[in-house]
Amino acid sequence: MLSVTDVRKYFPIKEGLFIKKEVGRVHAVDGVSLEVRAGETLGIVGESGCGKSTLARCITGLHHVTAGRIEFDGKDIATLDPKAFRRDVQMIFQDPYGSLNPRRRVGSIIADPLKIHRIEGDTRKRVQELMALVGLNPEHYNRFPAEFSGGQRQRIGIARALALNPRLVVCDEPVSALDVSIQAQVINLLTDLQDQLGLTYVFIAHDLSVVRYVSDRVAVMYLGQVVELAVGEDLYKTPRHPYTNALLSAASVADPDLSAKRERIVLMGDVPSPINPPTGCRFHPRCPKARERCVAEMPLLIDSGNGHLTACHFPVQPGEHLTSEHPQIQQQSTEPQL
Amino acid sequence: MFRFVIRRVLFGVLVLWLVATTVFLLFFAGPADTVARRLAGPRAPQEVVNQIKDSLGLDRPLITQYFDFLGNLLHGDLGISFNSATPVSTLIGQSLPGTIWLVFGAAVLWMIGGIAGGVLSATRPRSVRDRVTTVLVLAGISMPTFVLGMLMIYLALSVFPWSGLRPGPYVSPLIDFKAFLQVMIMPWICLAVVQAAVYVRLTRGSMLDTLGEDYIRTARAKGASERRVTYKHGLRAALTPVITQFGVDIGTLLGGVVVTESVFGLQGLGQLMIRSVRDGDLPVIIGAAIVAAAFIVVANIVVDVAYSFLDPRVRLS
Amino acid sequence: MSLTEAQAEAEHLPEQPPGVPGKGPWRLAWERLRRDRAAMISLAVIAVIVLLALLAPVFAAITGHGPQDQFPSEGVTPEGLPVGPSATFWLGADGLGRDLLVRMLYGARISLFVGIVSTLLATVFGVIIGMVAGFYGGWVDTLLARVLDVVLSFPYLLVAIVLAAVYGAGLPLLIFVIAFFSFAAMARIVRGQTIAYREREFIEAARSLGAGKVRTMFVDVLPNLIAPVTVLASLLIPTSIVFEATLSYLGLGVDPRTPSWGAILYEATDYYRVAPGLLLFPALMLLITTLAFNLLGDGVRDALDPRADRR
Numbered sequence: 001m002l003s004v005t006d007v008r009k010y011f012p013i014k015e016g017l018f019i020k021k022e023v024g025r026v027h028a029v030d031g032v033s034l035e036v037r038a039g040e041t042l043g044i045v046g047e048s049g050c051g052k053s054t055l056a057r058c059i060t061g062l063h064h065v066t067a068g069r070i071e072f073d074g075k076d077i078a079t080l081d082p083k084a085f086r087r088d089v090q091m092i093f094q095d096p097y098g099s100l101n102p103r104r105r106v107g108s109i110i111a112d113p114l115k116i117h118r119i120e121g122d123t124r125k126r127v128q129e130l131m132a133l134v135g136l137n138p139e140h141y142n143r144f145p146a147e148f149s150g151g152q153r154q155r156i157g158i159a160r161a162l163a164l165n166p167r168l169v170v171c172d173e174p175v176s177a178l179d180v181s182i183q184a185q186v187i188n189l190l191t192d193l194q195d196q197l198g199l200t201y202v203f204i205a206h207d208l209s210v211v212r213y214v215s216d217r218v219a220v221m222y223l224g225q226v227v228e229l230a231v232g233e234d235l236y237k238t239p240r241h242p243y244t245n246a247l248l249s250a251a252s253v254a255d256p257d258l259s260a261k262r263e264r265i266v267l268m269g270d271v272p273s274p275i276n277p278p279t280g281c282r283f284h285p286r287c288p289k290a291r292e293r294c295v296a297e298m299p300l301l302i303d304s305g306n307g308h309l310t311a312c313h314f315p316v317q318p319g320e321h322l323t324s325e326h327p328q329i330q331q332q333s334t335e336p337q338l
Numbered sequence: 339m340f341r342f343v344i345r346r347v348l349f350g351v352l353v354l355w356l357v358a359t360t361v362f363l364l365f366f367a368g369p370a371d372t373v374a375r376r377l378a379g380p381r382a383p384q385e386v387v388n389q390i391k392d393s394l395g396l397d398r399p400l401i402t403q404y405f406d407f408l409g410n411l412l413h414g415d416l417g418i419s420f421n422s423a424t425p426v427s428t429l430i431g432q433s434l435p436g437t438i439w440l441v442f443g444a445a446v447l448w449m450i451g452g453i454a455g456g457v458l459s460a461t462r463p464r465s466v467r468d469r470v471t472t473v474l475v476l477a478g479i480s481m482p483t484f485v486l487g488m489l490m491i492y493l494a495l496s497v498f499p500w501s502g503l504r505p506g507p508y509v510s511p512l513i514d515f516k517a518f519l520q521v522m523i524m525p526w527i528c529l530a531v532v533q534a535a536v537y538v539r540l541t542r543g544s545m546l547d548t549l550g551e552d553y554i555r556t557a558r559a560k561g562a563s564e565r566r567v568t569y570k571h572g573l574r575a576a577l578t579p580v581i582t583q584f585g586v587d588i589g590t591l592l593g594g595v596v597v598t599e600s601v602f603g604l605q606g607l608g609q610l611m612i613r614s615v616r617d618g619d620l621p622v623i624i625g626a627a628i629v630a631a632a633f634i635v636v637a638n639i640v641v642d643v644a645y646s647f648l649d650p651r652v653r654l655s
Numbered sequence: 656m657s658l659t660e661a662q663a664e665a666e667h668l669p670e671q672p673p674g675v676p677g678k679g680p681w682r683l684a685w686e687r688l689r690r691d692r693a694a695m696i697s698l699a700v701i702a703v704i705v706l707l708a709l710l711a712p713v714f715a716a717i718t719g720h721g722p723q724d725q726f727p728s729e730g731v732t733p734e735g736l737p738v739g740p741s742a743t744f745w746l747g748a749d750g751l752g753r754d755l756l757v758r759m760l761y762g763a764r765i766s767l768f769v770g771i772v773s774t775l776l777a778t779v780f781g782v783i784i785g786m787v788a789g790f791y792g793g794w795v796d797t798l799l800a801r802v803l804d805v806v807l808s809f810p811y812l813l814v815a816i817v818l819a820a821v822y823g824a825g826l827p828l829l830i831f832v833i834a835f836f837s838f839a840a841m842a843r844i845v846r847g848q849t850i851a852y853r854e855r856e857f858i859e860a861a862r863s864l865g866a867g868k869v870r871t872m873f874v875d876v877l878p879n880l881i882a883p884v885t886v887l888a889s890l891l892i893p894t895s896i897v898f899e900a901t902l903s904y905l906g907l908g909v910d911p912r913t914p915s916w917g918a919i920l921y922e923a924t925d926y927y928r929v930a931p932g933l934l935l936f937p938a939l940m941l942l943i944t945t946l947a948f949n950l951l952g953d954g955v956r957d958a959l960d961p962r963a964d965r966r
Contacts (some may be wrong), residue, residue, distance in 0.1 A: 021900050062862060069752065082865060090864075091859055103879050103881070104878060112866070113865070160864070364817065365715060469884060476950065476953070477946065480897075480948075481945075482945070484904045488920065488924070488934055492928070492931060496928050594812065596905065597905070611907070622819060634810070
């Protein structure tokens with residue numbers, strides 16, 4: 001349904017009083033390829049700053065890509081009629097407080113897409129239907145966002161995204177701003193809606209435990225690149241990339257299913273700057289398995305059978321024991337020290 | 339740092355050049371006769387108009403006049419007053435001491451009053467003290483300067499004539515110190531009251547912001563006395579915006595304390611401008627306006643450079 | 656769980672009969688303003704002043720004194736001094752034997768007219784220009800921001816003096832100068848606010864729905880600007896009134912024969928030692944007017960943003 005081919009998005013950094021000079025680029029998304037199949041949920045996980053939100057905005061057409069191609073139903077989205085494209089692809093935002101205009105009534109917020117796309121018919125009736133669909137009291141269309149709780153606001157955002165009957169919905173960390181007790185409710189609503197309306201989701205999150213419940217397949221991102229992509233169960237049972245292992249071990253603290261099996265792997269250092277990313281494998285400065293080859297050569301995303309893709313020269317084998325120790329390798333002088 | 343200063347000065351020069359050019363175009367653009375008539379005023383006889391046209395060379399192409407104008411400016415030559423036939427630079431030089439004495443004398447008063455008032459109300463927000471200050475500030479801001487000045491003169495002359503205070507032209511303190519005080523005290527107070535209102539607001543807001551910062555809480559938690567927290571930690575940080583405003587105000591006021599000078603008849607730069615407008619003495623207006631602009635630009639540069647010493651982040655933006 | 660639990664969550668709302676619109680931000684602000692005693696008194700005072708200004712011709716008819724009529728015999732004593740308050744001249748007469756009260760009421764018309772018209776002009780242009788610059792950004796915005804900084808660093812009195820010297824003083828010039836400087840202040844605030852809102856997620860949400868830039872600006876940005884714009888506008892009115900009076904006092908404002916408060920006060924200069932009313936009455940009226948507008952402005956600010964401390 002949606003295919004992303006070697007997409008790159010760089011943000012220029014400008015400096016200067018009158019004439020702005022480009023002094024650098026943030027490599028937010030740096031060569032991502034993946035596919036979203038009709039009816040599935042593709043999860044995308046990664047730490048903040050790994051480029052997952054930028055990728056989401058490229059997919060929904062909010063950012064123009066620097067290079068690469070995004071195709072929807074086989075057609076490049078850059079050439080599609082923007083209005084028609086927006087009807088099919090919608091987005092749910094992270095912040096239920098920031099994504100609703102505080103000065104407008106909920107009814108008019110949800111009706112926005114109908115007004116913008118000049119859809120005929122009884123707008124108020126349609127708005128009330130949508131509110132009921134997402135579990136809001138339809139009588140509350142006259143209220144302001146401030147009168148709703150965080151979970152209810154996220155439902156408003158969902159109703160707005162569904163107003164145009166889209167086929168693909170990109171959910172950008174839809175629950176990470178919510179209380180844990182509310183998260184499950186919103187996630188359940190999203191899965192119910194998927195069954196009811198036959199939606200396809202791209203579901204972005206920064207921790208694996210949330211993605212696990214909703215996703216058919218999961219992509220793990222690190223510094224603008226996909227490092228591992230596999231069917232959910234596969235990824236959780238046999239993670240092959242050291243970074244995925246580290247993420248899972250971090251998630252296991254809150255997840256008793258996992259904690260029994262795994263030792264906590266603590267990554268060394270911080271995520272390097274995307275302005276000047278490391279050479280070779282992006283993960284090598286923090287990787288417990290890094291060797292010289294990882295500094296010199298960028299690993300490609302390779303299928304190790306049944307669609308399990310990994311970008312690593314030395315993937316983790318089943319049963320292998322990873323340590324938190326960081327090997328001393330010859331660092332190249334170009335490596336940014338932050 | 340050095341680059342920042344250079345950049346700031348160049349921007350200042352650019353602004354001054356724009357001001358000079360704008361003023362030049364406002365007065366000199368148009369057919370020679372129209373310009374001469376504009377400079378002479380609507381009531382002047384035709385001979386005067388012709389004389390002005392000849393003496394200023396208004397027949398020449400505009401661009402030649404413009405470069406002459408800029409060249410003279412660079413030499414400090416601001417032309418000759420129509421009315422008194424004295425060089426404009428002399429008139430401005432004569433009027434400057436009064437303005438400078440007025441501004442700096444009042445500055446002392448308003449800084450003391452403004453900062454004290456701001457601190458007093460910020461240290462006890464929502465107290466009676468704070469509310470009284472707020473009302474006084476609002477009254478000060480609502481009070482037009484000239485009304486305050488007129489009321490002061492009325493009180494001095496009709497109610498307290500024994501005070502000896504009187505409106506009148508500036509007298510040098512070196513010549514007659516008593517007379518100097520008699521004419522300066524009222525303008526000082528008048529200007530200071532109006533300015534102090536702004537400074538109380540500014541200090542109070544800035545103090546409240548600073549006292550809400552984490553490091554102030556840390557200082558309190560460490561057990562520093564309230565007095566020490568307020569004055570050592572709070573006030574010092576809170577004064578930065580106040581100092582900035584002070585620099586800008588000094589520049590603006592030196593460029594013409596028009597109202598205060600006019601009400602009290604102090605005959606400083608501001609009153610010189612007003613009088614020249616009433617008399618249609620355009621060379622004086624042009625000269626005074628450019629001098630005033632220079633004061634403002636210089637003050638802004640000084641403030642920016644001083645500020646960048648205090649807060650290095652400014653240089654980056 | 657799902658939908659049933661979701662509905663349970665919806666039920667957590669404070670009970671309100673269905674269909675009743677919630678109290679929006681404007682309703683709440685108005686309710687807060689109504690509890691602010693100083694602001695309500697100011698509002699009443701302003702209403703009285705506006706009424707008096709509207710009724711100026713009625714007062715002229717009752718007293719039989721037009722604003723320009725001179726009464727050299729009744730209004731001036733044989734020694735040439737203006738008469739004090741009396742049954743015919745309620746607040747006394749000025750040096751030319753004109754009725755002070757009638758002139759003050761006509762002066763109120765000028766003051767309110769200048770204050771409101773220039774603020775209105777400044778608001779309309781300031782909001783549009785500031786919003787477009789802030790929303791579109793780019794070099795136009797950079798240039799505009801610089802120009803506004805330079806304009807605002809210059810004292811408006813100085814500019815008014817130079818312009819009066821070139822074009823001659825008068826009401827249109829006065830309104831232009833006041834509106835221009837108010838416009839700069841308004842445009843700067845609106846631009847800053849727009850830039851802050853431009854980065855908010857609900858603007859991005861509008862974009863993801865396919866909304867055009869113009870629609871986004873007016874439907875999504877503008878409603879959020881109303882609060883700061885209202886506050887600034889309510890404080891610009893008294894500033895404009897003071898400015899008009901000051902310029903008229905300096906002889907750079909309205910035609911000196913027009914009864915404006917500034918001009919009345921200027922004419923009082925020669926007489927107020929013998930007739931203090933000529934100074935005190937108009938000064939008091941001017942002060943009450945500006946104070947009322949300033950108090951109301953402060954109240955509006957507090958009502959629209961209850962968290963912000965008074966600055």
